[in-house]
Every structure is written in C-alpha cells, then in structure tokens.
Amino acid sequence: MSEIEERAKRALNKKAPFGPDVDLSEYELGFLKGEKFESAEEIPENFTKEVEKVGVSSKSSSLGYFQVDQSALFSMSLGEGVEILPLSEAMKKYKWLKDRYFKLVQPDADKYTAFSALHPAEGYFIRVREGVKLNIPVQTCLLINKEGVLQNVHNIIIAERDSEIHILTGCTTGAHSGFHLGISEFYVEENAKISFTMIHHWAKDSHVRPRTGVKIERGGTFINNYICMSEVRSLQSYPNVWCEGENSSAIFNTITMATNKSYIDLGSRIFLRGKGSRAEIISRNIASKKGYMIARGHLIGDNPECRGHLECRGIILGDGVIHTIPEIEGGYEGVELSHEAAVGKIAEDEIFYLMSRGLSEEEATSIIVRGFMKVKIPEIPRRLKDEIEKIVDESTKKLM
Amino acid sequence: MLVVEDLRVEVGRKEILKGIDLTIGDGEKHVLFGPNGSGKSTLLMTIMGFPRYKIIQGRIEFNGVDITEMAMNERVRLGIGLAYQHPPSIKGVTLEDIIKICSRKERIGEEERILLEKLKMPTDFLKRDVNSGFSGGEIKRSEILQLLLLKPKLAMMDEPDSGVDVENIEIVGNAINELLRGRSGLIITHLGYILKYVDVDFGHVMMNGRIACSGDPHKLLSSIISEGYSRCASCLR
Numbered sequence: 211m212s213e214i215e216e217r218a219k220r221a222l223n224k225k226a227p228f229g230p231d232v233d234l235s236e237y238e239l240g241f242l243k244g245e246k247f248e249s250a251e252e253i254p255e256n257f258t259k260e261v262e263k264v265g266v267s268s269k270s271s272s273l274g275y276f277q278v279d280q281s282a283l284f285s286m287s288l289g290e291g292v293e294i295l296p297l298s299e300a301m302k303k304y305k306w307l308k309d310r311y312f313k314l315v316q317p318d319a320d321k322y323t324a325f326s327a328l329h330p331a332e333g334y335f336i337r338v339r340e341g342v343k344l345n346i347p348v349q350t351c352l353l354i355n356k357e358g359v360l361q362n363v364h365n366i367i368i369a370e371r372d373s374e375i376h377i378l379t380g381c382t383t384g385a386h387s388g389f390h391l392g393i394s395e396f397y398v399e400e401n402a403k404i405s406f407t408m409i410h411h412w413a414k415d416s417h418v419r420p421r422t423g424v425k426i427e428r429g430g431t432f433i434n435n436y437i438c439m440s441e442v443r444s445l446q447s448y449p450n451v452w453c454e455g456e457n458s459s460a461i462f463n464t465i466t467m468a469t470n471k472s473y474i475d476l477g478s479r480i481f482l483r484g485k486g487s488r489a490e491i492i493s494r495n496i497a498s499k500k501g502y503m504i505a506r507g508h509l510i511g512d513n514p515e516c517r518g519h520l521e522c523r524g525i526i527l528g529d530g531v532i533h534t535i536p537e538i539e540g541g542y543e544g545v546e547l548s549h550e551a552a553v554g555k556i557a558e559d560e561i562f563y564l565m566s567r568g569l570s571e572e573e574a575t576s577i578i579v580r581g582f583m584k585v586k587i588p589e590i591p592r593r594l595k596d597e598i599e600k601i602v603d604e605s606t607k608k609l610m
Numbered sequence: 611m612l613v614v615e616d617l618r619v620e621v622g623r624k625e626i627l628k629g630i631d632l633t634i635g636d637g638e639k640h641v642l643f644g645p646n647g648s649g650k651s652t653l654l655m656t657i658m659g660f661p662r663y664k665i666i667q668g669r670i671e672f673n674g675v676d677i678t679e680m681a682m683n684e685r686v687r688l689g690i691g692l693a694y695q696h697p698p699s700i701k702g703v704t705l706e707d708i709i710k711i712c713s714r715k716e717r718i719g720e721e722e723r724i725l726l727e728k729l730k731m732p733t734d735f736l737k738r739d740v741n742s743g744f745s746g747g748e749i750k751r752s753e754i755l756q757l758l759l760l761k762p763k764l765a766m767m768d769e770p771d772s773g774v775d776v777e778n779i780e781i782v783g784n785a786i787n788e789l790l791r792g793r794s795g796l797i798i799t800h801l802g803y804i805l806k807y808v809d810v811d812f813g814h815v816m817m818n819g820r821i822a823c824s825g826d827p828h829k830l831l832s833s834i835i836s837e838g839y840s841r842c843a844s845c846l847r
Contacts, residue, residue: 559698562660566694567711567756568686577711581702581739 214317218327221318228475228504229446232417234325237360237389240279246296247284250276256384257283257353264380264409265597266351275334275350279359282332291342292375293335294350297364300335307335310366314395314423314450322391322419331364331393336377338402343374347407347594354383354390354416363392369402369430376405376591387415394422398430400455405433405590409601412442414470420447428455428484435587436464437598438474439605446475448506453480453487453516463585464493465602468501468530469609477506477535482516482545489518494583497530498609508537511545520549525556525582527575527609556582580606611636611794612657612764617668619649619656626652628819629668634764639795639809641827643802644816645839650798651695653816654766657796658692659685673763691762693753695769695798699742705752706736712759722759729755729785746773747782754785764794771804783807802831815842 225231247253250273257278258268267273274294276284282296301307317327334350354361369375381390390412398404412418426432438445451460462478480489491507509518524532536549556578564574583602587595612634619627626649634640642650656663657670659682669678677685709722718736726733729751741749750770757765767786774782786797786808797804805827813827815834822842823830833841 557698560700562682563694563698563700564703564711565682566658566686566692567708567760568683568714569711570683571681577703577707578700581700581707584702 214312214327218317218324221324222321222328224318224321224324226320226322226419226446228448229419230444230473232389232444234321234360234389237358239329239362240356240359242278242281242283246282250284250286253283257355260353260382260384261351261380264351264382264411265378265601266349266380270349272346272348274336274348277332277334277352277363278355279361280330280332285334288344288348291339292344292348293337293339294348295335297331297333297335297366300366307366310368310395310397314425315393315421319421323393323421326362326364326391326393329362331362333363333365333392335366336375337368338370338373338375340370341372345374345376345591347376347378347591349378349380351380351382352390352392354385354388357385357387359385360389360391363390365392365394367394367404367406368397369399369404371400371402374403376594377407378594378597379406379408380411381408382411383413383416386413388413390416390418392420394420396422396424396432398424398426398432398458400427401429402427403431405435405594407435407590407594407598408437409598410436410438410445411440412438412445414441415443417443418445420449422447422449424449424451424460426451426453426455426458426460428458430455430458431589432459433461433587433589434463434478435590435598436462436466436476437601438466439602441470441472442474444473448476449478451478451480451489453482453484453489455484455487457486458484459488461489462491463587464505465583465585465598466493466503467496467498467605467609468503469496469498471500473502475504475506477508479508479510480518481510481512482518483512485513485515487513487516491520492585493522494585495522495524495532496527496579496583496606496609497524497532498527499529501530503530503532505532505534506536507549509539509547511538511540511542511547514542514544517546519547522551523582524553525579526553527555527579576607579609611673612796613671614657615669615671617656617670618666619652620664620666621652621662625666626819627656630821632814632821634794634796637792637794638811639790640797640812640814641805641810642796642798642814642816643830643834648816649819650816651768654692654768654796654798657766658682658690686760686762689763691757691760691765693750693757693765693767693770695772697741697749697753700740701742703740704737705740708740708756709736709759712756725755725758730781731755747775747778750774750782751778751785754782754789758785758789762793764796765789766796768798769800770797771799771801779803780807802835805831815839817842
C-alpha cells in the first residue's frame with residue numbers, strides 16, 4: 211500500500227471541519243458501459259443538453275473533456291501545446307505525475323479526501339506547455355447522471371513557465387440526488403497564468419465537496435471564478451492557495467445564491483509567502499427562502515512585502531442567513547491586509563430611484579440584485595465574462 | 611395639469627408640509643424658493659410618491675386623476691418626472707442601464723447619443739455605475755438626461771443648479787430649457803442661478819411648510835437677494 215493510501219485509510223472517519231457530515235456509504239460510484247468517444251459529436255444528446263445550463267457547449271471546438279458519473283466519455287488535446295487527458299490515462303503515461311498527485315490536497319485532510327484516495331477517481335489532466343498561450347477558454351464538464359451516484363473527481367492542471375490558459379468547467383447533474391467529490395490540484399509555474407471559471411448547477415439533494423489546492427510560482431497568476439446559482443443540499447469548499455513565488459498573485463471571485471434551504475459554506479485561504487505576492491478574495495452572496503450561506507476567507511501575510519484584500523458582500527432577500535467570517539493574519543511589519551464585509555437588505559432609496567424611472571418595485575429589486583452580483587473580473591476573455599454574466603443574470607431573474 | 615390642495619405631510623411623525631395649495635397649468639413653469647428645511651424637497655417627493663412622505667390631509671390631482679394614493683411608478687407612467695438633488699448610486703447598475711430604463715429601449719440609439727453629446731457626457735460614462743464618483747455637475751446632467759428620455763408632462767427638478775460649476779451651468783441651463791419646451795415644470799432653486807438660462811412664469815416662496823407668497827419669479831428673487839427671507843416671513847403673517 212502506498213503512503214497516500216495509508217494516510218487516507220487512517221482518515222476515513224475524520225469529519226471535515228466545516229459543512230454537515232455526509233454518510234458516503236449511502237452512495238456508490240457509477241461507471242458507464244462502453245468506450246470513450248472519438249469526437250464530441252458522438253456524445254449522446256441527453257448528456258450534452260444537461261451541461262448547457264453550466265455554459266458548456268458540446269459543439270464548441272474548444273471542448274476538452276466530458277465526464278459522466280465516473281466515466282471519461284471524451285477528451286481532446288488542443289494542439290501540441292495544450293494536452294488534455296483523463297487523469298487515469300495521464301498517470302499511466304507520465305511516471306512523474308505521481309509527484310503531483312495528492313501533493314496540494316492532502317489525502318488525510320478529511321474523510322472525503324480519504325475516500326477519494328482509496329477509490330477509483332477520474333478527472334482531467336491539463337498541461338499547458340512552456341510559452342503556450344491559449345486565449346480561447348477550454349471547456350470541460352462533469353455530469354452526474356444517475357441517482358445516488360458518488361462522483362469521485364480528481365483533476366490536475368499544470369501551466370508551465372510563461373504559459374496562459376483559461377478553463378471553463380461546468381459541473382452539473384441530471385439526477386435529484388448525488389455526491390460530487392472533486393479534488394483539484396493546480397500548478398502555476400513561473401510567469402504562467404491560469405484563469406479557472408467554475409460554474410456549478412446542482413439539484414435539491416446534491417451534496418458537493420470540492421477540495422482544491424493551488425501553488426503559484428514566481429510571477430504566476432491564478433484567477434478563480436466560482437459561480438453557483440442553483441439550489442443544493444450542501445456545498446462546502448475551502449481551497450488552500452500558496453502564493454509561493456516572488457510577485458505571484460491569486461484572485462478568488464465567488465458569486466453564489468443560497469436558496470430553498472440550501473446550505474453553502476465557501477471560502478478560500480491564501481498564504482502570501484513570496485515577496486511582493488498579492489491576493490484578493492471577493493464574494494457576492496444572496497440568501498433567500500431559508501438558504502444558509504457562510505462566506506469565509508483567510509489571508510495569511512507570510513512575507514513582509516505582501517498585499518491582500520478580502521471583501522464579502524451579501525444581500526438577504528426575505529428569509530435567509532448570511533454569515534461572513536473574514537480573517538486576516540499578518541506576521542510581519544509591512545504586510546498590507548484589509549477586509550470589508552457587509553450584509554443586509556437592498557437599500558430602499560435605490561429601489562425608489564428606479565421606481566421613479568418607471569419600474570415596478572419587483573423590477574427595481576431585480577435590477578439592483580443583478581447589479582450587486584456583477585463582479586468586475588479583469589484578465590479573462592470576453593466570452594467567459596459574458597457567460598458568467600448570463601448565468602448570474604438568468605438565475606437572479608428567476609429568483610424574483 | 612397639477613392641483614395640490616391643502617396638503618399636509620408628515621415625515622417620521624414630524625409635520626413638514628402644513629397645508630400647501632398649488633396649481634400648475636399646462637406648459638407653465640414654476641420655481642420654488644425658500645430657506646433650507648422649509649419643505650421644498652418634501653413637496654416634490656410627495657408629488658412623486660415616496661412612501662416615506664405620509665400625506666395626512668389634502669389631495670394631489672394630476673390631469674384630472676387623483677394620484678394621492680398612487681404608486682410612484684404609476685405616477686411616472688402618467689407623466690410626472692423628478693430630477694433628484696442627491697440621487698443614490700447603485701452598484702453594478704450603470705448609467706447605460708438607467709438610460710435604457712428611462713428610454714424603454716433595449717439599446718442606446720441615435721436619440722440617446724445626441725442627448726449625451728448635447729449634455730457633454732463622454733461615452734465612457736455609460737459604463738460607470740450610475741452616480742458613483744460623479745461630480746456635482748455630472749449628477750445634474752445625468753438627472754436632466756434621464757428626464758429628457760422619460761419625457762414627462764410635468765418635470766420637477768430639485769436644485770438642478772446647486773454644486774454645478776460656472777462652465778457647466780450653461781449646459782445644464784440649456785438642457786433644462788430643452789426639457790421644459792412644451793412641458794410644465796416645477797423647479798427648486800436655492801440661489802436662483804438657473805433663472806439666467808430658463809424662462810419661468812411663476813415663483814413661490816416656501817417658509818416653514820407653507821407657501822408664503824407667490825408672484826413674478828424675478829421680482830421675488832431680487833427681493834430675496836436684497837432682503838433675505840425675513841420679509842417673506844412677515845408676509846406669511
């Protein structure tokens with residue numbers, strides 16, 4: 211037994227520090243019969259239709275990966291420079307990959323990571339070669355199709371020196387119940403840049419536990435946009451990010467809505483270790499209809515010359531709870547860390563202003579909420595911005 | 611067009627308007643003078659329909675329709691418009707969004723472009739959150755622009771000339787003139803600068819929740835400038 215498995219075994223009953231505890235024995239891994247498809251057109255329509263709601267189009271020439279339950283149905287590299295493989299294949303192909311497997315996420319972090327390490331996992335491996343810059347977003351998607359499935363995902367993304375990639379990952383479900391467990395390890399090498407936009411759309415009885423680790427080398431940039439506007443039974447994630455290198459930077463934007471009794475607990479923890487490293491954690495949250503939202507964030511200034519800002523803003527519409535827990539921690543003179551948090555209802559004078567321009571109270575509220583959820587995200591392609599805006603817009607419209 | 615009868619209004623249990631009578635005919639332009647706290651803004655906000663301004667007596671009629679109890683957006687539909695003195699800024703809602711709401715259009719067209727040009731509002735303004743970081747003059751121009759697109763029958767303006775610098779006062783003045791062409795108007799002006807640019811027919815002086823006197827706006831203004839509001843106070847008695 212490998213060291214990873216040994217550590218995992220000892221942690222199988224270790225409860226996660228946050229989020230409700232879920233009994234994994236109620237779920238089973240789901241494998242689809244049949245081979246991988248050679249082209250995206252062969253993916254059955256009942257699958258491709260489901261992923262449209264998370265902004266992924268199977269017709270796009272930049273579709274790189276498609277997984278249903280536990281099976282990788284399709285993967286395609288984009289030229290020489292951007293290699294995309296199911297992780298199981300990549301692990302066989304590259305012996306060195308084991309040095310990057312369960313390195314940024316610990317197998318014994320909690321019972322979920324432990325379960326993942328001890329069971330067959332599938333996910334995508336994306337490697338962008340040195341100096342290659344791809345401005346078209348690569349699309350990947352993960353779909354839970356069968357009721358009661360536990361989807362055990364493990365992704366490894368490597369952006370080599372001076373490379374740049376934009377990834378759009380959509381995770382969704384066609385089933386009412388399921389468990390999505392996703393380990394993601396990102397390696398941003400010197401002067402490389404990854405923007406990772408993840409759009410989630412779950413169902414009433416979905417439990418979701420992403421576990422993410424990011425390491426950023428000198429001059430590297432990691433931008434994470436997370437959007438979840440659907441209901442979900444419980445969703446909890448707290449990525450760890452190490453800004454290791456000099457002048458490395460990380461930006462985390464989170465846009466979520468906790469509605470219809472959804473329980474959402476999200477945040478990110480960023481270690482500013484490199485000289486001149488920078489980080490920004492921004493979240494916009496709505497709670498309504500007995501939704502419960504916890505917005506966390508933790509900036510650790512571990513270098514005398516680092517800067518970070520944390521911003522949590524929430525609107526409560528009617529009946530819901532938002533709990534923001536921003537933490538900033540400086541260990542040196544010279545760190546510049548700040549946070550601001552605000553939770554409340556929509557300002558009345560804003561509603562009346564729009565009503566005095568002819569809108570009804572409902573229309574005015576809807577426009578203000580949509581405006582509130584708009585986060586300015588620089589440095590990502592226009593198409594991604596439009597996609598994010600569209601999804602957030604449509605879901606907030608539905609809320610009204 | 612507008613008939614206000616014996617209007618008494620409370621804000622947070624404090625009576626601010628203590629019996630206002632005011633009639634504005636079709637195409638007439640009226641100005642309201644008066645010291646701070648005399649109730650000028652309250653009168654405009656009440657006519658517009660802000661729920662915070664509680665009518666405890668009297669009525670408001672617009673073009674023969676009793677609007678005393680009517681919701682604000684319905685009053686807008688009937689043709690009442692207000693340019694704010696201090697409009698709020700709204701995060702994520704741009705000037706472009708507001709223009710589209712006012713003009714009831716999906717996108718900015720020729721008409722909107724011409725008005726932007728006339729008001730000397732550069733197009734990069736469109737992408738900015740409305741009223742956020744706008745200068746005094748920019749706020750006034752944006753408010754007038756919105757009224758020009760709403761095309762109200764009665765355009766009310768709360769101090770369109772305050773906080774506007776010398777270079778911009780003419781732009782604002784000309785835009786107000788254009789706005790009021792063929793329309794009725796009710797303008798609050800504290801210092802009367804705007805009278806240099808805008809032709810108005812009637813003036814009223816408000817004192818302590820009442821209209822103390824009415825008459826030729828220019829005469830009223832020169833009397834206020836030379837003697838202050840003290841004479842108006844005696845007039846009220």
